[in-house]
Amino acid sequence: MPTLERHDEVFVLDLGDTENRFHPDWLAEVDGLLDEVERAEGPRALVTAATGKFFSNGLDLDWLSTHGDRASEYVVSVHELFARVLSLPMITVAALQGHTFAAGAMLSLAHDFRVMRADRGFWCLPEADINIPFTPGMSALIQARLSPQTAHESMTTARRYGGQDALAAGIVDRAAGEEAVRETALEIARSLAAKAGPTLGTIKSRMYVPALNALRDKDNPFG
Template identity: 55%
Template structure:
C-alpha cells in the first residue's frame, strides 16, 4: 500500500508498498485509492510551509487501472472509475504545491495521475508516459477527457489519446507533458528540490487559484460516470 515520508518541509508520497519495488505496478485498487486519500489527508493536516512530491520505486510510477479488480467487479465499474477520478480532482486543487517524480512507466490512469500534479520531473534514461486506451479498446471517461484536454496542448492530446504513443523523457518535455528530466539516481532529489522552492506558496489562496485555473477540468471530473456516458462493454 502507498506510504508517506518527509524530507524537511517536503512530503514524499510513495505509490507502492514499502520494500516492494521492482515488480510493483501501483495499480488503482479501490483500497489503494482509499489509502492515497488518507495520506493526502495527513499531508493537508500539517501546518506551515510545505510541498508534496508523488513518486514510486522500481520500474513503474503507476500502470493505471486495476483491470483484474475492474473486470471481476464490472457491475461496480462506474463507481470505481469515479473513485479514480477523485484522485485527479484532489491533486488538481491540492492545498500544497505538488511535483510528480515519474520514476518509471506511467500508463493510462497512472499517466493521468502524474498529469494532475502541478509539475512533473521524469526519469531521463527509461520509462514512458503513455495513454494506451486506444490499443486496449477502452474509452476515456468524460472526466478523463476533461483532465487531459485541459492539461495538454490540443494536438498533443490528439496524438496521445488517439495513437497511444509512448513518450520518453525528451519527447515528453518537447510536448509539454513533463517539465524536466533527471537521471535515475538524482530524480527524487531533483523533484524534492523543486518542491522545496515552492513550499512558501502554501497559503489559503493557493487552492483558490488552482480551482479557478483548472475550473473546466474540475467541472468535467465532477461528471458522474454512468453506463450512458461510458460506451464500453468488456
C-alpha cells in the same frame, strides 16, 4: 502499498514498488495519506514518487474484470483522486522514475509539475489501443494540461514517450538521470513550499473548473 514520509517541508508519497495499480484499497490508502498532507499546516509541498520499474500502470483492470457491477463507483473514486490532486492547496510534483501509463499518466498530469527519468521508461496513454475510451473527466483533465497538439497525439495514437520526447512535447517539465529524478522533484517542491495555502487552492480550482466539474460528476462518470 503507498507510504508517506516527510522531509522538512516536503511530503513524499511513494505509490509503491509494484505496478501501483489503483486497487480500491490502494485508493483508500492514498486518500488517507493525502488527508494527512492536507491537515498539516504552514509551508509544505508534495512529491509523488514510486519505487521500481513503474510509477503507475493506472486502473486495476484485474479487479475491475471481477467487479463489473462496481465499475461506476470505482471510476468515480479514481476521478475524485484526480480532482483532489489537481486542486491541492500546495505545490505538487510527480517524480516519474518508471513507466507511467493510462490512469497513472493522468495522475501525473494532476500534479503541478512532472520530472521524468530521461533514459528509460515511458509515459503513455494506451486507451486507443486497449479499447477503453477516456471518460469525459479524464479527457478534460488531459486536455487542460497539455497543448492541443500533444493532447491530440497522445490521446489518439497511444504513443509511448520516453523522457526526452515527453520533455519536448511539454508533457513533463524536466527530464533527469535515474538517480536525479526524485531529488529534482524534491528541489522543485522545496523551492515552492512557501506557496502553500488557500489562495493557491483557489487559483487552481478556478483554473480547472471544467475539468473539476467533469471529474466530480458522480451521476454520470462515463459521460
